[in-house]
Amino acid sequence: EAGVVQSPRYKIIEKKQxxxxxxNPISGHNTLYWYRQNLGQGPELLIRYENEEAVDDSQLPKDRFSAERLKGVDSTLKIQPAELGDSAVYLCASSSLAGGGEQFFGPGTRLTVL
Amino acid sequence: DQQVKQNSPSLSVQEGRISILNCDYTNSMFDYFLWYKKYPAEGPTFLISISSIKDKNEDGRFTVFLNKSAKHLSLHIVPSQPGDSAVYFCAAVPNFGNEKLTFGTGTRLTIIP
Incomplete structure (x- = not known):
């Protein structure tokens, strides 16, 4: 079974871009999470989706961050414009109630903002 | 405010010996605790968990101990193997089934052959 797929794996951009x-979560997983992991820290939840509905976005900086999960399957997280402090690893995870709620993580996208 | 703390950023242990990783928490509402293991360039993977109604859970070489009164848990790995070298994160949720994980800062474990 394929795991959580994330792309790109690495991204380098200039600030303000x-x-x-x-x-893409594990097939059949209705819950999808986006986390941000700063250097030397643990992952912090940005947003959680149940199917296509964002049920917890309290930690998402809404002035520059947005996310969507159309059709309740794959998801996109966007930053516009990026700031230097956004440099981090962005992790996606998915889970299902049938699986006991265990979260399976993707490999992450390492973002560097110059 | 760091609700889950791992005060040792790194730990080195000889192969075959016991590795003990510690975690403290401040939020008394936490009811279920998990340990994740993370290799470089990979996402965290679930390792073992414990409910607050227990004080010990064992799975092969891995045992997690919970001291609820001290708000402290520990992960024991015995015997330690080179493949155990990774970053270990402690995480907590208010109750089993609640999906809002709060992670600690991680401990980098290095097993010395």
């Missing part, structure tokens, strides 16, 4: 990350 836009950037987008894509995530």
């Amino acid at each position: 836009p950037v987008a990350f894509w995530c």
Whole structure:
């Protein structure tokens, strides 16, 4: 079974540029998460989707970050415009109730903002 | 405010010996605790968990101990193997089934052959 797929794996941009990350969860997983992991820190939840509905976006900086999960499958996280402090690894995870809620993580996208 | 703390950023252990990774938490609402393991350039993978109704959970070489009164948990790996070298994250949720994981800052474990 394929795991959580993320692309790109690495992205380098200049500040003020836009950037987008894509995530394809494990087939059948209705819950999708986006996390941000800063250097030397643990992952922090940005947004959680149940199917296509964002049920927890309290930690998403809405002035520059946006996310969507059309059709309740894959998801896109966008930053516009990017700032230096956005440099981090962006992790996507998915889970299903049938699977006991265990979250499976993708490999992440390492973003560097210059 | 760091609700889940891993005060040791790194730990080195001889192969075959016991590795003990520690985690403290401040939020008394946390009811379910998990350990994740992370290799470089990969996402975290679930390792073992424990509910607050237990004080110990064992899975092969991995055992997690929970001291609820001290708000402290530890992960024991015995015997340690080179493949155990990774970053270990402690995480907590308010109750099993609640999906909002709060992670610690991680401990980098290095197993010395």
